[in-house]
Amino acid sequence: MVAGAGMHVITWKGAPDWLAAYDAAAAALPGLTFGQTPEWFGAYVRHIVRPPGRSVLVELREAVGGPLLLAMPLLVEPGGMRRLVSPSNYYTAHFEPLRLPGGEDGRLYAGLLRGLDRAGLPWDELRLEPLAPEGRAYDALHEALAAAGYAWRADKCHTNWYLEVGQGGYEVYERRLPSRLRNTIRRQRARLERERACEIRIADTPEGVAASLGDYERVYERSWKPAEGNVLFIRDILERFAARGWARLAVLYVDGEAAAAQIWFVKDATASIFKLSYVPDYARYSPGTLLTAAMMRRVIDEEGVEVVDFLTGDDAYKKDWMSHRRDRYSLRIFNRTARGRLAGLWNTRVKDLLQGRWQGACNQ
Template sequence: MTSAISLPLRFQVGARTVLSVRRRLVRTGLSLGEAMRGESFETPRLNPADHGYLITSLREDRLAAITAQHPGMLALVRQRYSRRYADMSGSYDAYLATFSGKSRSTLRRKVRKFAKISGGELDIRIYQSPEEMAEFQTLARCVSAKTYQEKLLDAGLPDDPEYKAQMMRAAARGEARAWLLFVQNKPVSYLYAPADGDTLIYAYLGYDPEWARHSPGTVLQIEAMKQIIEEGRFRRFDFTEGDGQHKRLFATDGIACVDLLLLRKTAGNYLLAGALAAFDRGVDFAKRLGLRKWVRRFSR
C-alpha cells in the first residue's frame, strides 16, 4: 500500500514560492508510458489522518473520469502542461529535422562558439559504470552547488550518500547515463538521466552561472542527444512533468497532462483549495494584463 507523505502545496509565482501549506498526500506520479497509454488506475485507500491525493502527469482526457471516481473529494488542477519527450528511435539527422531551420542554425552556432572557447573542440565526457558515476556525482556536485536550481529551488543534484549509491546501482544495471561538459578540465555543466526501460529520464541538468551567456546546458543537451541516438539503446528521452523553453526546444512530441490535487472535504481544505485557486487565477490574470515580465522577474 502506498503511504501518504507530508507535501508542500505551494503558492507560486513561476519558480518562487510565496507561501506553502503542508498536507499528508498519497502522491501518484505517472510515468511517460502510463501517460501515453492513458490507462485506468486505482488510487489506494486513505488512512484517517491523510488529506488526499496528488496525481501528476495525468492525461487531460482522463481528468473527468478520475474526478468522477472521487465524488466526495475536492478536485483542483494545480497545473496544465505538455508532458514532453523526444523520439530517439531514428537517426540523428532525422532528430535534427524536427527542429525549425532557425533553431538548427542557433544550436550549431552555440556549439561552434563553445568549441572555440574550449580550444577548438568540445570536451564532453559520458559516465556509465558505477565507478564513473561516483566520479560524475562528485564533479557535478561542484557545479550544482552554484546553480539557481539548488540555491532557490532546492532542486540541485542531490548530495546525500544514499542518492549517490542509488546512482551507482542504476549504473551497475546499465540503467543510467550522465554527462559533463568541461572547459580547460573544469566541469561547467552536467546532465543526469536514469532509465526506465527504453526511456531515459531528464532528472538533473545544471550549469555554472558564470558560463550562462555561452549556453552550456543547451550545448550539453544537444550533444548528449546525439550520443544517445548513436548508442541506439534508448527509444525516448522523457522531459518529465512541467514545461519550459528548454523542454520545448529538444522535445519532438508531448501529451496534454495535468497535476490533480484531490482533498477531503473539510473546512480547512475548502479554504486552502479556494485560496490556491484564487492565487493561481491572479497570477494568470497578471500575465494576461501584460505583466508577464514583472511576474518573470519576481519569480527569480
C-alpha cells in the same frame, strides 16, 4: 493493520518494512517509470521523510490472503487536519500507484477510499500528485469518486514536455529543430572547438558515475540555480540507478574544467532529463545547449530510445527540444468527516466563488 472494505481487504505497513513489500510487488511489473521504482521510494524515505511525518504502504486485495491488486505509498502528515499524501515533492515528475493484474480499477479505488479509516489510517484529506491523465490511476480515481460521492478537486500542478523520437535517428531529429537552435548548436560547437580544448564524458557505469559526481556537484554549485534541495537524495538515487544501468551523468569540460553537467535516466526506451546546469563563466559557448545536443545524439542513435522526457516545467526552451506538451494534476479528495466536509466545501465551492467575485470586481 487489516480492514475489510466491502469485498476488499486493505492492509498497510510502515517503514522500513513496506519498502521490501513494494520491491516484491514492483518486481512483477514491467515498464515502471523511474519514479515508481523501489530505488526511488527507498531514497525518498531515507532522505526526504522527516518525523513526525511517516510513510506507509497501503495494499488492497479482494480477499484475505488473496493476490495483491493495488499498492500505494503514502505519507501520514501530522496535524489537526489528517492528511494522507503521495510521497511527492519538487523531484517528483509523476506519481502512479502500482496496479497489479486482477479486479476492476474503479471498484478497487472506491474500496480503497472507503476502507482506509477502518484499516487504521483515519483521514480528512487524501492528496495525490502529480497524476498523469494518460496514466491508469487518473481515470480510475475519477470513476471511483463519481460513484462514491466524495468532494474533490483537481488542479494543474505542472507541465511536462516530451519528445516522440520517430524514425531517422538524431540527424533527422536535429533537422526538425527550430532554425535558431540548430544554428546555435553548430555555431557554438565550432566556436568552442576552435577557441578552447573541450571534451564530453558520459558516465553510465557505477564506477564512472561515482567518479564524475564531484564534477557535477561543482558545476551545480557554481551555476545560477539555487542550492540543491537534498544532496543526499541525489547521491543516493544516482548510486542506485547506476547499479541498475539507468543513470547517465554527462559533463562538458573546457580546458580541463567542468563547464556543464547533466543527469539523465534511461529506462525502458525512455530517456528522462533530470538535472541540468552550467557555469555562467562559459555562457558565451552555450555549454548547456551543446551538452544537451550531445546527450540527445547518444540516447537516440546509440541507445535507441523512443521517448525523451523533460519531466517538469513549462520553460520556453523545452519547447524547442521536445514535440509534445501535457499537464500533470494534483487530486485532492475530502473524506466525509467533519473536517473533511468543511475542507471540501471550502475548496470545491466557497473558494472558487470568492475568487470568481474578486476577479469579476477587478475586471470591472
